[in-house]
Amino acid sequence: MTLTHIIVFVAAALLYMTLLPQHWRKWALFIGSVLAIFWLQPPVRIDKFDFVFPVGTLALVTLAWLASRDAEQQWTREDVVSVAVMAACIVLVSLGRYLQEDFRITPSRPPALPQVAVMLISVLIVLALVDRLPVGRKRLLLPVALLILALFVILKTEALAEEASRWLRDMMGQPTHLARASELQWLGFSYVAFRLIHTLRDRQTGRLPVLSLRDYVTYAIFFPAFTSGPIDRAERFLKDLQALPGLDPARLTQGGMRIVIGIGKKWVIADALAYMALNDVKAEQATSTAGLWLLLYVYAFQLYFDFSGYSDIAIGIGQLFGIKLPENFSQPYLKRNIAAFWQSWHITLSQWVRFYVFSPLSRFLLTRKRKPSPTFLALVCQVTTMIVIGLWHGVTWTFVAWGLWHGFGLFIHKVYSDRTRPFYIGLRARPRLMRAIGIAGTVVTFHFVLLGWVWFALADIETSWDVFLRLFGMG
Amino acid sequence: MDRNDVKGKLRAFVLAELIRNPNYNLQDDEPLITGGLIDSFSLAHFGVFVEETFDIYIPDPDLTVDNLDTLDQMIDRIMQGAAS
Amino acid sequence: MQTWKWLYDPAAAFNWRFIFSVAIRVVILFVIVNVVFALVDPLPALGSISAYNHLFRGRERLPYGENAAVSYNLSLNQIDAMFESHVVASRKDDDEFRVVLIGDSAVWGVLLEPDDTLAGQINRLDYHTADGQTVQAYNLGYPIWSLTKDLLLLDYALDYDPDLVVWLFTLGSFGQAAQMRSPLVQHNPDPVEDLIKRFDVNQDPNDPRFVRLSFWDKLFIRRRRDLADLMRLQLYGVPWAVTGIDQEYPDYEPRLIDLPADDTWEDYTPQTLTTDDLALDVIRAGVDLVGDTPIVLINEPMFLSDGENSDIRYNSFFPRWAYDEYRRLLDDYSARYGWFYLDLWDGIPEADCYTDSAVHLTPECSARLGKLVGAAIVELADQAGRQDND
Numbered sequence: 001m002t003l004t005h006i007i008v009f010v011a012a013a014l015l016y017m018t019l020l021p022q023h024w025r026k027w028a029l030f031i032g033s034v035l036a037i038f039w040l041q042p043p044v045r046i047d048k049f050d051f052v053f054p055v056g057t058l059a060l061v062t063l064a065w066l067a068s069r070d071a072e073q074q075w076t077r078e079d080v081v082s083v084a085v086m087a088a089c090i091v092l093v094s095l096g097r098y099l100q101e102d103f104r105i106t107p108s109r110p111p112a113l114p115q116v117a118v119m120l121i122s123v124l125i126v127l128a129l130v131d132r133l134p135v136g137r138k139r140l141l142l143p144v145a146l147l148i149l150a151l152f153v154i155l156k157t158e159a160l161a162e163e164a165s166r167w168l169r170d171m172m173g174q175p176t177h178l179a180r181a182s183e184l185q186w187l188g189f190s191y192v193a194f195r196l197i198h199t200l201r202d203r204q205t206g207r208l209p210v211l212s213l214r215d216y217v218t219y220a221i222f223f224p225a226f227t228s229g230p231i232d233r234a235e236r237f238l239k240d241l242q243a244l245p246g247l248d249p250a251r252l253t254q255g256g257m258r259i260v261i262g263i264g265k266k267w268v269i270a271d272a273l274a275y276m277a278l279n280d281v282k283a284e285q286a287t288s289t290a291g292l293w294l295l296l297y298v299y300a301f302q303l304y305f306d307f308s309g310y311s312d313i314a315i316g317i318g319q320l321f322g323i324k325l326p327e328n329f330s331q332p333y334l335k336r337n338i339a340a341f342w343q344s345w346h347i348t349l350s351q352w353v354r355f356y357v358f359s360p361l362s363r364f365l366l367t368r369k370r371k372p373s374p375t376f377l378a379l380v381c382q383v384t385t386m387i388v389i390g391l392w393h394g395v396t397w398t399f400v401a402w403g404l405w406h407g408f409g410l411f412i413h414k415v416y417s418d419r420t421r422p423f424y425i426g427l428r429a430r431p432r433l434m435r436a437i438g439i440a441g442t443v444v445t446f447h448f449v450l451l452g453w454v455w456f457a458l459a460d461i462e463t464s465w466d467v468f469l470r471l472f473g474m475g
Numbered sequence: 476m477d478r479n480d481v482k483g484k485l486r487a488f489v490l491a492e493l494i495r496n497p498n499y500n501l502q503d504d505e506p507l508i509t510g511g512l513i514d515s516f517s518l519a520h521f522g523v524f525v526e527e528t529f530d531i532y533i534p535d536p537d538l539t540v541d542n543l544d545t546l547d548q549m550i551d552r553i554m555q556g557a558a559s
Numbered sequence: 560m561q562t563w564k565w566l567y568d569p570a571a572a573f574n575w576r577f578i579f580s581v582a583i584r585v586v587i588l589f590v591i592v593n594v595v596f597a598l599v600d601p602l603p604a605l606g607s608i609s610a611y612n613h614l615f616r617g618r619e620r621l622p623y624g625e626n627a628a629v630s631y632n633l634s635l636n637q638i639d640a641m642f643e644s645h646v647v648a649s650r651k652d653d654d655e656f657r658v659v660l661i662g663d664s665a666v667w668g669v670l671l672e673p674d675d676t677l678a679g680q681i682n683r684l685d686y687h688t689a690d691g692q693t694v695q696a697y698n699l700g701y702p703i704w705s706l707t708k709d710l711l712l713l714d715y716a717l718d719y720d721p722d723l724v725v726w727l728f729t730l731g732s733f734g735q736a737a738q739m740r741s742p743l744v745q746h747n748p749d750p751v752e753d754l755i756k757r758f759d760v761n762q763d764p765n766d767p768r769f770v771r772l773s774f775w776d777k778l779f780i781r782r783r784r785d786l787a788d789l790m791r792l793q794l795y796g797v798p799w800a801v802t803g804i805d806q807e808y809p810d811y812e813p814r815l816i817d818l819p820a821d822d823t824w825e826d827y828t829p830q831t832l833t834t835d836d837l838a839l840d841v842i843r844a845g846v847d848l849v850g851d852t853p854i855v856l857i858n859e860p861m862f863l864s865d866g867e868n869s870d871i872r873y874n875s876f877f878p879r880w881a882y883d884e885y886r887r888l889l890d891d892y893s894a895r896y897g898w899f900y901l902d903l904w905d906g907i908p909e910a911d912c913y914t915d916s917a918v919h920l921t922p923e924c925s926a927r928l929g930k931l932v933g934a935a936i937v938e939l940a941d942q943a944g945r946q947d948n949d
Contacts, residue, residue, distance in 0.1 A: 205534035233536070249575045272790070276797035281629075291801030298797070339514075359535035362519035367527075378516060417514060425511055 001227055003267070005040065006259065006313060009224065013255075013320035017247040025244040029222070029321060030082065030214045034058065034089045035105065036223035041187045043107035045180075046165065047172040051094065051110045052119075053186045057221060058086055059123045060148065064196040065216040066131050067140035068203040073210055082214040087120055138204065145200045148193045155184055157395035188226040190392060194352055195220050199234050201356055209235050222325075224317035228310050230328045230348040237323065244322040251319055258316030265309025273302035280459050283467045292471055299457050300450050304333065307346070333449070336441035337417070338409045341449055349389065358385040378414045383407030393456075398464055402455035409448055476529065476557045482550050488524050489546065493517045503546045515540055521549065531556035597777035602785055606640030609648070610793050615800035617646030619673035620698040621712075622792055622805075630807045631798040635788040636746035638715050644792055647697040647719045656692035658936055659699050659716045661709050661845075662727035665859055665918040666700025668925075670808060673698070675922035677727075680929025681936070689941045692722075694933070701743065704731035706841040707762065708741035711751055713845055717852070723940055724854040725932060726845060729861060729904075729918055730877050730885045733837040734825045735761075739768045746770050758844035761835070811915035815875040816866035824881035832884040839892050846898060853943040855935050856900045858889060860907040860928060862917035874917035899939050906931055 001009075012032065020028055037054045044050040062083070094116040096104025110116070133140070154160045161181035168184075169176045199216070202208035211219070211234060219237045245251065278295035286292045311328035318325040332345035342350050362381045365372050372380070383404060390403025417424075427434045451468070458464045469475030482503075490497045493513045507513050518538040525531050533556060543549050611617045621641050624632035635641065642648055651657055660666050660678050668676030674683065678698035686694035699716050701708065706728060713724065731737065738744070739762075744751055748769035755764050775781065799805055822829055827836065834840075846854055862874045872878045886902060893900035912924035920928060 202534065202536065205532065207534040207536060249578055253578055253581075272794055275631075275791065275794035276801075282798055282802060285798075285802035285804055287801065287803055294797065295801060355536040355538075359519050359522070359538055362516070363523050363526075363535075366519060366523040374516075381516075381519075414514065414516065421511065 001040065001310070001313065003263070006263070006317070009036075009317050010256075010259065010320065013317065016321060017252070020246075022244065022246065025246075025322070026214065026218070026241060027085075029241070029244075029323075030218045031085060031089060033218055033221045033223045033226070034086055035093065037188065037221050037226055038093045039105040040223070040227055041107065042185055044185055045178075045183045046168050047174055048108075048111045048115075049168065050107045053189075055090055055119060055123070056186070057188065057192055058090070058217070059127070060151075061192065061196065061217050061220045062086070062127055062213065063130060064144055064148070064200060064220070065211070065213050066127065067137065067144040068196075068199045068208060068211075068216075069137060070203070070208075070210050071137055076212065079213040082212070082217065083124075085214075086217070087124075090120060091116060141200045141204050145197050148196055152190065152193050153395060155186055155189060156391070156393075188221065191226070191229050191231055192220055194231050194349070194392075195234070197356065198231075198352060202234070207235075209238055211238060215241055222318070222323065224314040224321070224323075225325055228307070228314065229346075230311060230314065230326050231352055232325055232348070236326070240323045251322070255316045255319030258312050258319060260316075262309045262312030262314075262316055265305045265312060267309075270302050270306035270309055273298050273305065277302040278453075278457050278467075280463055283458060283463060286470075289470060289473050292467065296450060296453065296457075296471070300333070300446075300453055303453065303457075304329070333446050334442055335445055336438045338406070338413045338445055338448060339417075341445055342406070342410065345449075349392065353385050353389050353392075357388050358382075361385075374418075375415065379411045382410040382414065386410065397461045398455050398458060401461060401464065402452055405452045405455055409452070476554065478550060478554060481529070481553050482546070484528060485524075485549055485553070486546060488528075489513075489549075492520060492524070501546065505546070506544045507546070508540045508544050510544075518543060525553055525556070529553060529557065593778040593780060596779035596782070597774050600777055602637060602782065602789070603639045605786075605789055606637045607643050609640065609643035611644040611796050612646065612649040615796050617649055618644050618796075618799060618805060619646055619679070620667050620676065620805065621645055621701050623667065623702055624806055626807050627791065627795060630805060631795045631802065632805045633788065633791055633795065634742075635785075635792060636743055637785065637789065638712070638743070638747060638750075640789055640792055642715055642719070644796065645697070645699070647699065647716070651720055652693075652695075654692050656688050656694045656722045656940060657720060658694055658696045658723045658725060659713075659719070659721040660696055660725045660727065661713050661716065662700040662725075662859070663704050663709075663729070663732060663918070664700070664702035664916075665729075665920065666698065666727050667702050668698065668700070669702065669806070669916070669919050670811065670914050671920070671922060671925060673803070673805065675925055676700075677925060677928055677932060680926045681933045683926070684929055684933050686933050686937050688937065689944055694936060694940070696725075696936075697721075700727070703741045703743075704729075704734075704737050705739070705741040705744060706732045706838045706845075707738040707751065707754075707760075708744050710754055710760075710841050710845050710848065711744060711747060713848060714750060714754060717849065721852060723936060723943070724845075724849050724852055725857065725936065726842070726854060727857045727859045727932075728842075729859050730824070730837075730882055731918075733839070733885060735836065735838060736825055738762060738838055738841070739766055754844065754848075758847055759840075760844050761838075761840050814862055814913050814915060814917045814919075816864050816910070818864055818866060818868040818872045818875055820868045820871055822871050822878045822880065824878050827881060829878075829880045832881065832888060834888060834892065837885060837888060839888065842892075842898075843896065846896070853939045854899065855932070855939055856893065856898050857932065857935070858886065858900075858902045858904050859918060860903045860905065860920075862910065862913040863905060863908060864910075864917075876917050899935075899942075901931075901935055903928070903931060 016025065016028055037057055038051070041050050041054050044053065091113070093106060094110040094113065096106055097110045097112060104110070111119070130140070154164050158181040161184045162179055165181065165184050166176045166179035169179050199208055199211075215238060216234070218241065219232065219234050222232070222237070225232065276295065276298045278292075278299040282295055283292070286295060308329040315325045315327070326348050328347050330344035330347065332341050335341040335344055358381055361384060362377060365377055365380065384407070386407035387400055387403035389406075390399035393399050427437070451471070454468050454471070455464050458467060466475055486501065489507070490499055490501060493507070494501070505512075508515055508517070518540075521543065522533050522535070522538050525533055531553060533552060537552065543552060622632050622644055623634050624630040625634065627633040647659065658681070666677055668679075671679075673679055676698050678696040681694065681696040688694065699712055701712055709726060709728065709732065713726070716724070745768050748771050751769070752764040754760065755762050842856065861876070864872070864874050870879070873882055886904060889900070890902070892898075907920065907924050907927060909924070912920055914921055
């Protein structure tokens with residue numbers, strides 16, 4: 001989101017609050033989100049793909065909806081209208097082709113109408129075929145989840161993404177030697193993918209409420225949270241969606257304040273810190289150990305203010321439209337131990353991984369004939385979970401290293417806290433000592449996280465290792 | 476399913492397997508996780524225990540500290556699972 | 560962070576009255592801030608607040624650069640802030656003999672690391688004056704040819720208590736048309752006008768290229784860019800201090816050897832140049848400006864081509880006739896006024912001493928120039944010292 005996006009979203013929210021009658025609000029959020037994902041999508045160098053990616057998002061979300069429907073759920077009139085509305089929006093957006101650049105919402109000229117028609121019809125045919133497959137809906141859950149996962153891995157693995165880019169360029173008749181992994185910038189994909197997998201898995205366990213296509217799509221691509229989360233949960237989102245309030249001064253000010261705070265964090269603090277934050281170039285250029293530490297400290301705060309500011313803005317805009325998105329940060333750098341850090345840093349992602357990786361994995365291991373020892377269980381589950389969180393950011397060795405760093409950190413914390421539990425319970429009687437130990441814990445935890453960013457911030461493992469050594473005066 | 480029956484089995488499990496102190500005088504509304512008696516790892520144990528003992532599957536997203544911090548809350552969740 | 564909770568999630572619900580009163584206050588505050596800002600014009604004062612030389616080390620040359628993200632440096636027009644970011648603004652040691660170097664991009668040191676610029680080379684040689692003071696040279700060169708720009712910077716430099724001034728130049732800075740080309744001159748009309756009037760310089764103080772701000776231009780919202788420049792100058796101080804990098808070092812095209820068969824310079828064709836054609840009066844103004852402070856004037860070395868058409872031109876910048884005229888006039892003038900003047904035009908004759916332009920030196924040849932200039936500094940310093948003692 002840029003400042004322009006935010007201003008337009010806020011203006012739209014004001015109109016929405018003051019003018020729209022209750023029964024139109026859900027439709028407004030639906031249509032608004034469908035249009036917004038075209039507008040938010042940054043330009044892609046592969047011809048037409050800044051149009052194709054949003055269409056792909058809508059197709060994928062609809063496919064996931066088909067698969068995640070309850071066994072009894074039938075097509076309703078509303079669902080049919082929703083399909084028609086999405087198709088109409090896509091056509092409408094594509095008509096931007098015939099407008100001046102200033103009046104179209106896509107970053108480049110959309111494809112011609114016949115091409116759009118072919119694209120739409122093929123998507124609809126595929127979806128219709130999937131809908132009529134003579135197998136139980138539950139059998140669709142896994143394949144669709146795997147498809148999403150496969151796309152995810154391709155987009156997030158540099159070699160695969162570059163190959164895919166080459167292939168797409170070839171298809172579009174563009175020079176293939178210019179293919180770059182970075183040009184497959186499918187906006188919002190990682191967040192949408194995790195939302196969809198959540199609904200598919202929750203259908204499997206019978207936990208997902210019945211969602212109409214409109215509500216499902218709105219949930220998956222809700223525009224304030226589209227680019228960078230938070231990753232909401234469908235049942236929570238649906239609850240808000242069913243009671244969208246109108247004009248309310250409290251919500252207006254709270255949402256507005258939240259946006260202002262977010263803008264301050266992101267565009268004032270984070271952008272100022274960005275000038276002096278650690279990156280590959282500066283890491284190599286730094287001439288002193290103290291300087292390197294400074295760059296790293298700045299990086300830690302730049303990252304926090306950037307991401308949490310962004311989340312504030314998303315939450316604030318959501319609030320204006322009557323959706324109370326979940327919090328993503330809760331003073332993470334002040335936490336007393338690494339477990340508490342992970343309950344307050346990118347909360348919605350760590351919750352997701354907790355529900356769909358950590359918990360199933362521990363339960364799986366606990367039901368084995370030979371039950372693993374609690375220590376081994378903790379080690380395997382923590383490390384796996386954190387590696388998954390690492391890989392979510394990109395399939396690279398640096399993110400694996402970062403995941404391992406935190407996985408082992410959590411494991412060590414777990415072993416430590418198991419052994420010291422009676423001590424800490426006894427400490428309740430001595431609040432001052434507890435406070436002192438708490439502060440020491442915060443300092444240690446922060447620096448553990450800080451050193452973890454060395455893996456996260458830099459492009460390759462050699463650079464990270466080199467910086468790591470230099471931070472301690474070696475190398 | 477009888478609530479007292481569930482409570483008896485669950486209490487024995489929590490004391491023996493999670494707190495690992497069968498003599499601990501646990502209150503029904505005493506916060507287990509936020510109180511620092513056990514950690515959130517125990518939620519997976521709890522899920523497996525409920526599945527094996529009562530044949531009730533609790534989906535992973537329900538295994539949260541908010542939902543299952545006290546003995547009472549745990550019993551409520553099991554009874555809810557039994558009812559559906 | 561939750562400490563802001565009182566603001567966006569207070570105990571009492573917001574109502575329309577609250578929103579209205581906040582909105583009114585915001586508008587009033589906005590107007591007041593803008594008007595006060597325009598009336599006070601606090602930019603020079605803000606420019607003199609600097610973290611350089613306090614939180615981190617000062618820059619070794621004046622801020623200048625187009626690609627800030629790579630060079631951790633940027634061009635701005637606020638001279639106070641520029642000087643405050645420079646190491647010259649740090650405290651002068653008791654035994655320091657402070658020498659400031661004024662001049663163009665060759666002095667600033669395009670493609671040279673700070674230590675390899677002329678000032679850096681002089682410091683490396685560790686000169687001492689006869690009475691035992693350590694010569695400490697400061698690089699106050701600034702790109703773009705204009706003696707008026709040099710004079711302007713010299714005026715500011717005098718606030719930092721120099722013991723001696725070295726002013727390097729070449730013909731390019733002398734053209735009357737060149738004087739107003741520097742954005743620094745254009746954006747600082749008041750001090751430039753003051754200098755023009757004080758020293759009776761032959762320039763138009765009402766030149767339309769001077770950027771003079773009206774009341775509206777001075778409003779806070781209109782000066783966002785200048786404020787942002789000040790901010791960025793401070794922020795880039797950290798990567799500068801950590802990395803010691805203050806310019807981009809791109810691959811470059813070497814200076815031309817084969818030259819066009821063109822004998823014009825500025826708008827002049829071969830003719831006899833007069834003192835009116837060259838801004839010699841700006842040099843005179845500079846000498847007057849420094850007063851008792853000794854000043855070394857140096858015609859800087861340049862590349863002398865022996866390629867195609869080198870019978871017409873010395874290099875891509877200057878045709879032979881114009882440059883010869885310039886040297887002749889400068890010789891006459893300096894003799895007439897008794898200036899301490901060094902003509903080093905062919906002082907570094909080797910072709911491979913020059914990098915991307917006919918006046919930019921390699922580190923090795925910059926070191927040689929350092930010896931020549933260093934010797935002159937010591938000589939003049941000792942002369943001046945003897946006069947003081949007499």
